[in-house]
Amino acid sequence: MTGSRTTSGTATATAAVRRTGEARYLIAVLAQALEPVLRFDAPADATLAQFMREHRQLGGRDRQLLGDAVYALLRAWRLALHWLAQGEQPMPREARMRRLALLGLALQAGGAAPVPLPGASALQIVQRARALSTDGGDTDWLDACTAQMSDGLPEACQHNLPDWLADTLAGQWGRDTFWTLIAALRQPAPLDVRVNILRAKRSAVQQQLAAIGLSCQSTPYSPWGLRFDDKPSLQRSAPFQDGLIEVQDEGSQLLALLSDARRNETVVDFCAGAGGKTLALGAMMRNTGRLYAFDNSAHRLAGLQPRLQRSGLLNVHTMALQGERDERLQRLAGKVDRVLVDAPCSGLGTLRRHPDLAWRTGPNDVASLQAAQLAILQQACRLLKPGGQLIYATCSLLDAENSVVRAQFASEQPDLEPLDWQPLLKKHRLEAFAVADNALQLLPHRSNTDGFYACAWRKQA
Numbered sequence: 001m002t003g004s005r006t007t008s009g010t011a012t013a014t015a016a017v018r019r020t021g022e023a024r025y026l027i028a029v030l031a032q033a034l035e036p037v038l039r040f041d042a043p044a045d046a047t048l049a050q051f052m053r054e055h056r057q058l059g060g061r062d063r064q065l066l067g068d069a070v071y072a073l074l075r076a077w078r079l080a081l082h083w084l085a086q087g088e089q090p091m092p093r094e095a096r097m098r099r100l101a102l103l104g105l106a107l108q109a110g111g112a113a114p115v116p117l118p119g120a121s122a123l124q125i126v127q128r129a130r131a132l133s134t135d136g137g138d139t140d141w142l143d144a145c146t147a148q149m150s151d152g153l154p155e156a157c158q159h160n161l162p163d164w165l166a167d168t169l170a171g172q173w174g175r176d177t178f179w180t181l182i183a184a185l186r187q188p189a190p191l192d193v194r195v196n197i198l199r200a201k202r203s204a205v206q207q208q209l210a211a212i213g214l215s216c217q218s219t220p221y222s223p224w225g226l227r228f229d230d231k232p233s234l235q236r237s238a239p240f241q242d243g244l245i246e247v248q249d250e251g252s253q254l255l256a257l258l259s260d261a262r263r264n265e266t267v268v269d270f271c272a273g274a275g276g277k278t279l280a281l282g283a284m285m286r287n288t289g290r291l292y293a294f295d296n297s298a299h300r301l302a303g304l305q306p307r308l309q310r311s312g313l314l315n316v317h318t319m320a321l322q323g324e325r326d327e328r329l330q331r332l333a334g335k336v337d338r339v340l341v342d343a344p345c346s347g348l349g350t351l352r353r354h355p356d357l358a359w360r361t362g363p364n365d366v367a368s369l370q371a372a373q374l375a376i377l378q379q380a381c382r383l384l385k386p387g388g389q390l391i392y393a394t395c396s397l398l399d400a401e402n403s404v405v406r407a408q409f410a411s412e413q414p415d416l417e418p419l420d421w422q423p424l425l426k427k428h429r430l431e432a433f434a435v436a437d438n439a440l441q442l443l444p445h446r447s448n449t450d451g452f453y454a455c456a457w458r459k460q461a
């Protein structure tokens with residue numbers, strides 16, 4: 001009896017030592033991973049991927065945990081800063097990074113935090129940090145975090161956005177809608193794919209996925225979309241390798257759908273990037289006509305090549321633009337049926353997936369994006385033939401990049417008329433997302449997609 005108690009006591013003690021060692025290790029690695037991410041000078045996903053490449057010794061479980069902890073911290077950045085401010089100031093860099101790592105792990109363990117975050121839940125996060133802490137120097141700081149909780153959390157800790165952005169969004173929609181949006185932005189985005197209708201029917205692909213244990217449902221609006229019940233890795237699956245599916249948010253699919261590209265047309269995807277929408281347009285055109293994929297980044301366009309090969313599309317011509325005066329642009333002037341401008345933008349509509357964007361974008365960036373959006377629209381509209389259509393889209397939440405750009409551009413183009421999208425919106429059951437001036441706006445809390453804005457014009461015949 002005594003012996004067994006001693007054995008089990010030793011086992012518990014050993015497990016505790018292992019847990020302490022593991023926590024110390026995880027905190028140290030996470031602190032290293034956070035260092036470049038928190039500079040906010042490059043996308044967090046790319047920075048994290050680089051860190052993982054440089055730390056090949058990390059196992060799959062640790063990679064997953066570290067990634068989740070980085071994103072949990074980014075989603076609660078203002079809260080983390082608020083708690084950090086409860087410690088001694090100035091705080092030595094090492095302590096700062098260790099405490100941020102501790103908070104990242106504590107936040108990650110709690111899953112998606114509700115909005116508003118109740119005081120009791122905030123307290124639990126601090127308690128989890130306390131349980132994970134392996135450094136006696138953190139005790140006073142964690143006590144101070146707990147003590148200030150009785151004053152309630154400042155509003156900024158609830159929306160977790162920079163003040164300028166919170167003020168702008170609340171000003172656009174009013175406070176009630178703002179908070180509904182914030183709650184939706186805090187939820188993880190679903191994993192959607194677009195079925196390549198050139199190769200297979202959606203129902204057949206759904207069955208094929210089910211046969212390999214991947215459960216998914218039809219998306220509510222896109223006729224090509226499947227939404228997964230969880231977040232499986234698809235890259236090595238047969239449906240992906242065989243070009244039957246591409247990962248694409250339902251909102252992106254809907255923008256391609258509204259471009260309404262048809263067989264045998266000449267269509268330009270002016271800002272194609274790695275071609276998410278190009279692939280959808282090509283499939284809509286049933287591999288006929290000519291589809292040009294432009295981008296001013298040859299690097300981004302290169303990402304389209306393997307996707308094109310998988311897709312079976314043969315009607316796509318990629319072109320890395322060499323500036324506004326690119327000769328190939330002049331040659332296409334007046335000849336194109338449809339131009340999609342999926343413009344470079346702040347990307348703030350994708351905050352669910354990229355919470356770091358809020359901290360990598362400022363009001364000055366928005367002003368220069370606006371200028372770029374207008375310049376691209378002007379180039380793009382020169383390509384239209386009489387009766388041709390120009391579609392403008394962003395994944396931004398900001399009126400400054402959406403309705404303001406639409407209005408300014410339209411005021412300078414007397415030979416463009418706004419396209420009446422009502423019939424198309426009705427056909428695809430999207431009327432609920434119509435906004436002023438024949439535009440469409442998708443928002444995470446309304447369509448459970450990323451945030452998108454789109455509008456269209458027709459060139460007078």
Ligand SMILES: C[S@@+](CC[C@H](N)C(=O)[O-])C[C@H]1O[C@@H](n2cnc3c(N)ncnc32)[C@H](O)[C@@H]1O
Pocket residue numbers: 252270271272273274275276277278294295296297300321342343344345372376
């Ligand atoms: C929103 S992203 C496009 C995403 C892409 N359409 C998709 O569905 O995956 C905007 C793209 O515009 C490109 N871009 C920026 N300035 C440009 C310009 N002046 N002309 C053409 N493309 C430009 C960027 O390189 C970027 O790939």
